Amino acid sequence: MKLDASKFGLASAATVAVLWIICSLLVLLIPDMAMNASGYMTHADFSSMQWRMGFGGVLAGLALWSVIAGLSGWLLASIYNRLL
Numbered sequence: 001m002k003l004d005a006s007k008f009g010l011a012s013a014a015t016v017a018v019l020w021i022i023c024s025l026l027v028l029l030i031p032d033m034a035m036n037a038s039g040y041m042t043h044a045d046f047s048s049m050q051w052r053m054g055f056g057g058v059l060a061g062l063a064l065w066s067v068i069a070g071l072s073g074w075l076l077a078s079i080y081n082r083l084l
């Protein structure tokens with residue numbers, strides 16, 4: 001079964017956009033827990049760091065990560081289709 005690379009890319013971008021918004025809300029609502037979770041997920045100690053999250057940064061991150069996810073999803077589907 002072939003994948004529609006454009007639709008797969010769009011679905012990837014939309015998924016990452018939703019996850020970015022959820023993550024940003026968690027940082028806003030429970031910053032200490034979000035910082036600890038980030039440290040656990042990256043095997044790092046972020047205890048001496050703090051969040052810098054403005055509305056412009058949230059929007060820029062949302063746009064950049066969504067574009068990267070969309071292009072990655074398109075590339076993944078394209079490679080998958082060639083391997084069939």
